[in-house]
Amino acid sequence: MNKKMIFILTVGVFSIINTEMGVVGILPMIAERYQVSISTAGLLVSMFALAVAVSGPTMPLLFSGFNRKRVMILVLGVFTVCNVISAFAQHFPVVLAARVLPAFFHPIYVSMALSVAGGSVEKKEAPKAVAKVMMGVSAGMVLGVPVVSYITGLTSLRIGMLFFAAVNGFVLLATIFFVPDLPVKEKMSYGSQVKVLKEPSVWISIAGVVLLNGSVFGVYSYLSEYMEKVTGLSAEWISILLLVYGLSNIIGNILAGRLLSSRPMGFITTFPFLLAAVYIVLFFLGYLSFIMAVLTFVWGVLAGAAANINQYWMTTAAPKAPDFANGLFLAATNLGTTAATTVCGFFLSGMGTPYLMIGGILFLLLAFAAIMFRVLGQRRLADAGL
Incomplete structure (x- = not known):
């Protein structure tokens, strides 16, 4: 695959994630514009995420046999039209409907972009190609909120949404103009793709992705609270460190792409200990501003790498059904975020803010167990000659 197409896929993924996350920074303005509560405006985020989680395992599967370029054009067309409708809508229910509809198409484009990137190079180089597209995910999550907030503040809510x-x-x-035709060369039936769910390693991998992603986002969801209550940082410094965290995600994407290409098993089995070390230090020394600043960067790099690990772990469990596997990856990561945010919230409210890290460590221990369970199972099969 040429660099131009990788770039288009990366920006395409950014455009999808930007639509999902960029609205977070303008929720107060949306609430004011449509005269609804901030919690009601928050449905634009939560309902979008729910639609992604529901459609993750199904929509990529349904569209897996169609020409990939045509499907990408369809998805991008739906997103473009619905975002225009959102910008000009006079009533909140119309905005909500115009947000939820494209959310069901979200997993199709993202999973297809990852599959196309990974399948365009030699198997060993696939993680590097995927890592470049994953940078679009990180950029969408990091830059979407501040960029849209800035544009909206400088102009208007409608321009921001446009x-x-x-x-x-x-x-x-x-x-349309620069991506070549991408017909499916080896079309698989829906049944043959769903059949991968009979493999125990697939379910073990789903559990591993749920737990590993939960270990990151369960803690990250309350990072601002931790920085304010434990470290005692001002709102300005919290904003700066959150940006540092997000930008370092992109570095993590690049590093993970290289490590997953050269020494995947060593990197994956070591990863939980690296992230656990960050959480342990933060638990004991998180009140120190310098430590918090340094580890926010390190944590961000590891969080970016975790996204690549999760995608690699899921697709290598079902290599014959890459689109379906990427859909499962998206569904599992969303499920992990939801579950871990709830569990870590219990630690925070029940034991105090610093104990938030205990929830993250708990998820890491369970993730490591799931990872080793699959690794040892594969070794037994290899030893048995299967």
Whole structure:
């Protein structure tokens, strides 16, 4: 695959994630514009995420046999049109509907972009190609909120929301004119793809992804609270460190792509201990501003790497059904975020803010157990000649 197409896929994934996350920073303005409560405006985020979790295992599977370029054009077209409708809608229910509809198409584009990138190079180099597309995910999560907030503050809510459509539209045109035709060379039946769920290693991998992603986002969801209550940082410094965390995610994507290409098993089995070490130090020394600043960067790098590990772990468990596997990856990561945010919230409210880290460590221990369970199972099969 040429660099131009990798770039288009990366920006395409950014445009999808930007639509999902960018609205977070303008929720107060949306609430004011449509005269709804902030919690009601928050449905634009929660309902979008729920739609992604529900459609993750199904929509990529349903579209797996169609020409990939045409499917990408369809998804980007839906996102562009719906974002234009959102920008000009006069009533909140219309905005909500225009947000939820494209969310069901979200897993199709992201999973397909990852599959196309990974399948365009030699098997050993696939993690590097996927890592470049995953940078679009990190950029969407990191840059979407501040960029849309800045544009909205400088202009208006409508212009800010039209930014979503503009990015989608740009990638739509780039896909039409610069992405070659991408027919499916080996079309698999839906039944043969779903059949991978009979493999125990697939379910073990799903559990591992749920737990590993939960170990990251269960703690990250309350990072601002931790920085304020434990470290005692001001709102300005918290914003700066959150940006540092997000930008270091991109570094983590790059490093993970290289390590998963050269020494995947060693990196994956070591990873839980690296992240656990960060949590342990933060538990004991998180009140020190310097330690918090340094470890926020390190943590961000590891969090970016975790996203690549999760995608690699899921797709290598079902290599014959890459689109379906990427859909399972998206569903599992969303499920892990939801579950871990709840569990870590219990630690925070029941024992105190510092004990948030205990929840993250608990998920890491369980993730390591799931990882080793699959690794040892594969070794037994290899020893048996199967």
